[in-house]
Amino acid sequence: MYEIVGKRELAPKIKLFEVNAPEMAEKARPGQFLIIIIDEKGERIPLTVAGYDAEKGTISFAFNEVGKTTKQLGCLKVGDSVQSITGPLGNPSDIRNFGRALCMAGGVMIAPMLLQVRALREAGNKITVVVGARIKELLFYEKEMKDLSDEFYVATDDGSKGYKGLDFLKEILSKQKFDRCVAWGPVVMMKNVCEITKPFGVPTVVTLTPIMIDGMGMCGVCRVTVGGKMKFGCVDGPEFDGHLVDFDGLINRQRMFLPEERLSSLLWELQGGCSCGGK
Amino acid sequence: MAESKPKPKIKKEAEPMPKQKPEVRRKNFNEVALGYSEEQAKTEANRCLQCPKPQCVTGCPVEISIPEFIKLLREGKYEEAAKKIKEKNSLPAVCGRVCPQEEQCQKFCILGKVGEPVSIGRLERWLADWERKRGNVKKPDDPPPTGKKVAVIGAGPAGLTAAADLAKLGHKAVIFEALHLPGGVLVYGIPEFRLPKSIVRAEADYVQSLGADLKLGYLIGRIHTIPELLKTGFDAVFIGTGAGLPAFLGVLGEHLGGIYSANEFLIRVNLMKAYAFPFYDTPIRIGKHVVVIGGGNVATDSARSALRLGAEEVCIVYRRSREEMPARKEEIENAEEEGILCKFLANPTRFIGDEKGWVKQMECICMELGPPDESGRRRPVPVKGSEFTMDVDTVVVAVGRTPNPIIQSTTEGLAVTKWGTIVADENGKTSIEGVYAGGDIVTGEATVISAMGAGKKAARAIHEYLMQEK
Numbered sequence: 001m002y003e004i005v006g007k008r009e010l011a012p013k014i015k016l017f018e019v020n021a022p023e024m025a026e027k028a029r030p031g032q033f034l035i036i037i038i039d040e041k042g043e044r045i046p047l048t049v050a051g052y053d054a055e056k057g058t059i060s061f062a063f064n065e066v067g068k069t070t071k072q073l074g075c076l077k078v079g080d081s082v083q084s085i086t087g088p089l090g091n092p093s094d095i096r097n098f099g100r101a102l103c104m105a106g107g108v109m110i111a112p113m114l115l116q117v118r119a120l121r122e123a124g125n126k127i128t129v130v131v132g133a134r135i136k137e138l139l140f141y142e143k144e145m146k147d148l149s150d151e152f153y154v155a156t157d158d159g160s161k162g163y164k165g166l167d168f169l170k171e172i173l174s175k176q177k178f179d180r181c182v183a184w185g186p187v188v189m190m191k192n193v194c195e196i197t198k199p200f201g202v203p204t205v206v207t208l209t210p211i212m213i214d215g216m217g218m219c220g221v222c223r224v225t226v227g228g229k230m231k232f233g234c235v236d237g238p239e240f241d242g243h244l245v246d247f248d249g250l251i252n253r254q255r256m257f258l259p260e261e262r263l264s265s266l267l268w269e270l271q272g273g274c275s276c277g278g279k
Numbered sequence: 280m281a282e283s284k285p286k287p288k289i290k291k292e293a294e295p296m297p298k299q300k301p302e303v304r305r306k307n308f309n310e311v312a313l314g315y316s317e318e319q320a321k322t323e324a325n326r327c328l329q330c331p332k333p334q335c336v337t338g339c340p341v342e343i344s345i346p347e348f349i350k351l352l353r354e355g356k357y358e359e360a361a362k363k364i365k366e367k368n369s370l371p372a373v374c375g376r377v378c379p380q381e382e383q384c385q386k387f388c389i390l391g392k393v394g395e396p397v398s399i400g401r402l403e404r405w406l407a408d409w410e411r412k413r414g415n416v417k418k419p420d421d422p423p424p425t426g427k428k429v430a431v432i433g434a435g436p437a438g439l440t441a442a443a444d445l446a447k448l449g450h451k452a453v454i455f456e457a458l459h460l461p462g463g464v465l466v467y468g469i470p471e472f473r474l475p476k477s478i479v480r481a482e483a484d485y486v487q488s489l490g491a492d493l494k495l496g497y498l499i500g501r502i503h504t505i506p507e508l509l510k511t512g513f514d515a516v517f518i519g520t521g522a523g524l525p526a527f528l529g530v531l532g533e534h535l536g537g538i539y540s541a542n543e544f545l546i547r548v549n550l551m552k553a554y555a556f557p558f559y560d561t562p563i564r565i566g567k568h569v570v571v572i573g574g575g576n577v578a579t580d581s582a583r584s585a586l587r588l589g590a591e592e593v594c595i596v597y598r599r600s601r602e603e604m605p606a607r608k609e610e611i612e613n614a615e616e617e618g619i620l621c622k623f624l625a626n627p628t629r630f631i632g633d634e635k636g637w638v639k640q641m642e643c644i645c646m647e648l649g650p651p652d653e654s655g656r657r658r659p660v661p662v663k664g665s666e667f668t669m670d671v672d673t674v675v676v677a678v679g680r681t682p683n684p685i686i687q688s689t690t691e692g693l694a695v696t697k698w699g700t701i702v703a704d705e706n707g708k709t710s711i712e713g714v715y716a717g718g719d720i721v722t723g724e725a726t727v728i729s730a731m732g733a734g735k736k737a738a739r740a741i742h743e744y745l746m747q748e749k
Binding site for chain 1: 369422457458459467495496497498501502523527529533534535537538539542543544546548551552556557558559560561562564614635636683684685
């Protein structure tokens with residue numbers, strides 16, 4: 001059992017949990033992920049590490065309440081526990097001084113990106129950060145990111161704050177040379193970023209969290225085609241060269257269980273969800 | 280006059296195992312084999328000739344004193360009989376169900392020359408079940424502690440056996456299991472209808488009652504490495520991480536929806552209980568026309584699971600012929616009784632998807648058997664121009680499992696073969712002092728009982744190593 005010691009709402013339906021896990025707190029590195037099981041009947045879901053504190057013995061992760069499991073997770077309070085957390089899993093990010101780095105994060109992935117930006121900055125990189133969301137209400141960590149970056153931009157799908165869409169990236173990329181781009185977010189966003197950075201020749205790393213079960217190479221459900229070869233998101237990744245990833249194949253595989261996911265979510269709502277009133 | 284005292288007549292046929300009827304069991308996940316009654320167990324035990332030089336024992340990888348436990352059983356001394364088994368085997372209810380006894384102890388039974396051998400496995404199962412159902416599983420007296428600590432990596436058959444034997448010798452065994460439940464392949468691979476998970480749980484609990492600690496959700500190599508374990512208070516390490524990685528066919532279209540590795544399929548169904556979705560959160564989708572590629576126990580397990588999940592038609596596609604199928608004969612028969620179809624001498628060449636990225640057809644090529652290969656079985660060779668297609672909507676690829684590489688890649692100095700298995704001698708000793716390995720991680724994919732045998736030998740070798748240490 002892992003006790004929740006901190007809970008924060010980063011944006012509507014986006015929550016950050018801090019849990020007691022001293023051994024993991026010592027081992028986790030940016031880019032790695034955890035597999036979380038809420039209870040005996042729960043599924044195993046992968047969530048990217050969003051923080052660790054070896055002294056306090058805690059580890060953090062953020063999630064977006066989209067399906068049954070994340071909705072149920074969001075109802076847990078400080079003092080509650082989840083049955084199981086396995087981690088850290090996957091390869092840590094490559095953190096070194098690349099020169100100038102462009103860090104792009106969308107949606108819930110802004111939370112773990114903060115860890116990445118901090119690590120890249122400590123490694124000596126000059127950093128441009130872009131945070132994005134569908135609408136301005138879903139943005140968070142703007143101040144934190146701004147403080148850590150040399151340049152900072154905001155983008156929303158509807159243009160309610162900052163740039164509308166991602167086209168402005170072309171401008172940024174033509175103004176100066178970037179040595180690395182790290183793009184973490186929804187698959188469609190990562191796909192678009194990769195299409196934009198490719199002509200500029202900026203090496204672009206994406207993080208893939210396809211459907212996973214064990215998260216340690218056993219089931220193969222997270223298989224994704226990278227550079228024409230079959231790779232496992234969990235053990236070969238989660239980060240890959242974004243210019244080689246078959247995003248369309250990935251999008252298809254992510255939709256595999258949509259009807260079941262909807263059913264599960266609907267049943268959860270019908271049973272009254274939780275009684276916490278969203279707090 | 281020589282005939283005045285008739286010899287007791289030994290029945291040539293074994294007591295049959297009561298089973299759920301095929302038409303009933305193909306719709307549920309309950310155990311197929313129901314187990315002997317007390318009377319049947321005694322009748323079967325009475326068939327044992329109590330040979331002065333019992334051959335059966337030579338066929339048992341964990342060295343159970345078979346004639347002795349059978350003798351105790353027929354005398355009605357069930358508790359002592361169960362204890363006799365557990366002297367050597369800490370997982371009797373598991374072994375009584377999934378051991379290929381026909382290839383081991385029963386193969387050597389002298390009765391097998393004139394009729395059917397004694398059903399040793401069924402008797403083992405009956406005793407283990409009797410003791411468990413009684414709710415009072417006896418364990419040996421606690422040995423004096425040696426003060427030595429051993430890390431056991433993996434709570435599968437090899438790891439559980441090694442931990443149990445180490446604990447019985449007075450060592451502190453700490454089992455690190457990467458998944459959230461103990462059992463390894465017993466819990467993620469073998470289906471409920473062949474091995475109920477409550478039994479795996481009970482036997483894992485028994486191993487803990489012997490004094491072994493169990494830590495779940497620890498992927499060694501990521502959270503701690505073997506060198507770190509040896510530096511932080513462990514005197515020795517046993518690696519029993521198994522063959523957990525799925526092999527794929529490497530043909531076009533394998534990324535399509537509806538295509539599962541057998542590991543994924545069975546993990547969903549067994550470990551995550553997807554058959555009870557949505558009461559359990561992990562889903563599984565089964566179409567009408569399911570094909571399972573492969574000919575081993577994993578293939579029959581997958582096929583029979585698919586049937587129980589509601590598939591209209593399930594067909595096993597195997598590239599060799601029935602004779603070469605590595606699955607247990609009993610399981611092939613069970614599968615066929617349930618209505619599983621088999622297509623022999625065929626091999627998939629590609630999968631064709633619909634506009635939504637879901638598999639709709641499988642193209643195969645016919646095979647013929649050529650000369651024997653290194654495994655001694657005749658090598659299947661494709662017949663040119665014999666391609667055909669089958670309409671399918673669910674595919675399970677059960678063509679083998681390979682060793683998990685994470686320990687090897689995070690343990691400097693650990694010798695590994697070109698197949699990725701760990702190099703170990705017959706006692707499990709690896710290239711690093713104090714580090715032992717056994718089971719599928721050394722041999723490649725094999726049986727539960729051979730992994731248990733390896734765990735047993737390694738525990739003995741670790742004991743010797745620890746006790747000679749200054």
